[in-house]
Amino acid sequence: MGTERKSRTDKELWRSLAAERAVAPAAVSDLDFAAWLEGRLSEAATARIEAAVAADPELRRAALDLTDILGKPLPVPPARLAVRAQALIGFDAERETGRAGGWLGRLFPSGPLFALQRAAMIAMVIVVAGAGFVMGGGLGDSFAQQRYGSDAQSTARSTATTSSELSDLFVVSDGI
Amino acid sequence: MTELNQTDLQTLVTGNKRAWDTFVGAAAPLINAVVRRTMASYRLGEDDVMDAAQDVFVRLCASDFRLLRTYDPARASLSTWLAVVARSAAVDHLRRRRQATEPLDDVPEAVLGVEDKHVEKLKIPQGLLTERQTLILKCLYDEERDVAEVAVLLKIDAQTVRSTHHKALLRLRAHFGDEPP
Numbered sequence: 001m002g003t004e005r006k007s008r009t010d011k012e013l014w015r016s017l018a019a020e021r022a023v024a025p026a027a028v029s030d031l032d033f034a035a036w037l038e039g040r041l042s043e044a045a046t047a048r049i050e051a052a053v054a055a056d057p058e059l060r061r062a063a064l065d066l067t068d069i070l071g072k073p074l075p076v077p078p079a080r081l082a083v084r085a086q087a088l089i090g091f092d093a094e095r096e097t098g099r100a101g102g103w104l105g106r107l108f109p110s111g112p113l114f115a116l117q118r119a120a121m122i123a124m125v126i127v128v129a130g131a132g133f134v135m136g137g138g139l140g141d142s143f144a145q146q147r148y149g150s151d152a153q154s155t156a157r158s159t160a161t162t163s164s165e166l167s168d169l170f171v172v173s174d175g176i
Numbered sequence: 177m178t179e180l181n182q183t184d185l186q187t188l189v190t191g192n193k194r195a196w197d198t199f200v201g202a203a204a205p206l207i208n209a210v211v212r213r214t215m216a217s218y219r220l221g222e223d224d225v226m227d228a229a230q231d232v233f234v235r236l237c238a239s240d241f242r243l244l245r246t247y248d249p250a251r252a253s254l255s256t257w258l259a260v261v262a263r264s265a266a267v268d269h270l271r272r273r274r275q276a277t278e279p280l281d282d283v284p285e286a287v288l289g290v291e292d293k294h295v296e297k298l299k300i301p302q303g304l305l306t307e308r309q310t311l312i313l314k315c316l317y318d319e320e321r322d323v324a325e326v327a328v329l330l331k332i333d334a335q336t337v338r339s340t341h342h343k344a345l346l347r348l349r350a351h352f353g354d355e356p357p
Binding site: 010011013014015016017018030031032033034035037038039040047050051053054057058060061062063064065066067068069070071074075076077078080081082084085086088089090091 | 177191193196197200201204205206207208209210213214222226229230233234237246247248251252253255256257259260261263264267298299300306307308310311313314315317318319321325328329331345348349352
């Protein structure tokens with residue numbers, strides 16, 4: 001009986017017939033199909049999948065191909081396949097996940113080392129800003145400069161007003 | 177395959193970079209093999225195969241690993257489920273590519289082949305054959321696979337395939353009044 005004994009008449013008989021179906025077989029989920037391929041389903045579930053596989057040539061070819069692939073040693077894939085796929089998830093994604101742990105997680109998403117680096121940077125910024133401020137004379141000088149500057153400006157402004165009043169007076173008297 | 181089936185899924189779906197890289201390393205040989213086999217009858221270039229394989233990984237991690245989260249280890253091993261997912265993704269990739277622009281020469285004859293509808297076929301009444309008998313006959317005659325392949329697919333021994341095939345043909349001959357050879 002086997003392949004070697006599949007007579008022409010058996011094949012011809014089969015090819016002259018068509019399986020009749022009252023209802024179309026139900027769709028098969030990936031997980032159900034995988035479970036069926038592994039022989040993990042109950043008898044009823046197996047019959048349902050077998051009906052679907054018998055009715056759908058694409059599903060039948062998938063079953064035969066996948067059984068063959070899963071039962072053999074796999075060839076080594078091209079290196080770029082893994083490189084491209086690995087690039088789909090970056091360290092950014094990992095950091096995003098780390099942020100899920102509340103405000104502390106947002107502040108220090110990559111653990112204590114990152115926190116230490118961040119603290120050192122903030123301290124350095126404060127030192128540099130402070131040094132720059134002191135070198136510039138500090139608050140006292142700044143206030144003094146602002147104050148004297150405004151006094152000098154108001155003196156200049158009042159002098160200018162007096163002189164313009166005097167010139168107006170002379171112009172008016174000339175006109176008389 | 178063992179390494180793949182030992183994947184720490186809980187860590188993987190959190191977006192952990194190291195877990196993802198390890199998973200990709202373990203899954204790449206299987207996905208590569210499935211995609212290549214699915215696309216084998218189409219005369220496509222290496223870039224198409226790589227794109228289809230990349231599609232599988234994109235599907236797995238898209239929308240916060242939604243597809244990967246649907247996997248249930250209690251029902252099937254990760255390798256078998258992944259092989260099924262890879263096959264579906266490769267078929268979809270081929271469909272999309274065919275819809276775009278494809279010269280007729282690139283489509284295999286088997287895909288273009290149309291069944292001759294003029295040949296009147298006798299209908300096999302429902303219930304005459306079991307689902308398993310129908311499947312075995314289809315695998316042997318329509319797909320032209322040998323008994324050993326069908327036995328591996330159905331997780332039964334070759335002798336059971338032979339006897340099921342024999343019983344199915346006896347039923348058909350008895351129903352259609354055809355004497356066995």
